[in-house]
Amino acid sequence: MFKLYCRTYQFILKFVAYFLPWRKPELLEGKGSLSRLPGNIKKQGIRRVLIVTDKGITSFGLVDKMIDGLDAEGVQYFVYDQTVPNPTIDNIEEALVIYKKNQCSGIIAFGGGSPIDCAKGVAARIARPKKQIPQLKGLLKVRKSIPPLFAVPTTSGTGSEATVAAVISDKRTNEKYAINDPSLIPYVAVLDPLLTVKLPAHITSTTGMDALTHAIEAYIGNSNTEETRECSREAVQLISENLYEAYINGSNLTARKNMQRAAYLAGIAFTRAYVGYVHAIAHTLGGFYNVPHGLANAVILPHVLEYYGSAAHKPLAELADEAGVCEASDSIEEKANKLIDAIKKLNEDMDIPTTISGIKEEDLPVMIERALKEANPLYPVPKILGKQDLLNLYKMIME
Secondary structure, three states: OHHHHHHHHHHHHHHOOOOOOOOEEEEEOOOOOHHHHHHHHHHHOOOOOOOOOOHHHHEEEEEEHHHHHHHHHHHHHEEEOOOOOOOOOHHHHHHHHHHHHOOOEEEEEEHHHHHHHHHHHHHHHHOOOOOOHHHEEEEOOOOHHHHHOOEEEEEOOHHHHHOOOHHHHEEEOOEEEEEEEEEHOOOOOEOOOHHHHHOOHHHHHHHHHHHHHHHHHHEEEEEOOOOHHHHHHHHHHHHHHHHHOOOOOOOOHHHHHHHHHHHHHHHHHHHHHHOOOOHHHHHHHHHEEEEEEEEHHHHHHHHHHHHHHHHHHHHHHHHHHHHHOOOOOOOHHHHHHHHHHHHHHHHHHHHOOOOOOOOOHHHHHHHHHHHHHHHOOOOOOOOOOOOHHHHHHHHHHEO
């Protein structure tokens, strides 16, 4: 009966999605495209802008050229660079104070998924000033226009520059949850491969696996559109051809550019088609132990895909063809298994562990409850899992 409820909920949500005000960000793409952003901001009549980033970004000077451009255009800027991995409610509230104090009228999110999610949280609070972040979690709780939001990703993974989601951590409760609303899709996204050239190899690998997880979970679910299928297929192909090269040769601009496009396409795919149990479990690991999201996804992904069994074989086989990891003569099951094996091999080649250290047995009951609450009935997964299934999966990834 519960499975019927989940499927009915997902069917209705898929129907409703066709009527939501989806938009795509205006793209500034290619080498040096960041230099075009200040002029774009000025053309929109914005004179004072909040920059949301983190200490790593500012210490490496990645924002300096953009700041010079803002100065040249006469746009005042105010920097919040205290964002932490798995951004917190406190991050959002601190950045919001700066926005209001300086009467800003736009937001630049500069960095990986964490600064972009933090900036989206600030935007949601501006749109809904009478609601706190916990009151905005879930679906369609914003429903009002946000200030112009400009996303400048410096990793190729989260796809946050294209999505409806802001994933926030509540350190008081060890929760990690998403605010999902089409109004949170950025107005402009800058895909400049020069910003990713100096990424450490371990961040290149885990953020790339994050993008792969988005593409796969979106594709194997039951809420796809033709567009999301196409985006997922292209993303999987691009990641298969470019992630390892970007990992071993970070200065390869072609690989970096292709990975940025893959992350963006995967973001387009999962923002409409959703994700699955990989993300539900990963969010609990981030909430309880601050495990980086891409790392968690990379470790969990092959286990969940295997656990789905035959329910996911057909779409996985189709993606195996896109990834070029199988033979045309292989059966559907063989193709699916070869894709899972290729994911394991890619993890191994990039020194990604097979388990997550620090998971405590006594935390599992709450983590399982939260993962199930996130996934069911929302995520249109190939196979609906229960408590015992998730316990089995957690045990597989425990060190």
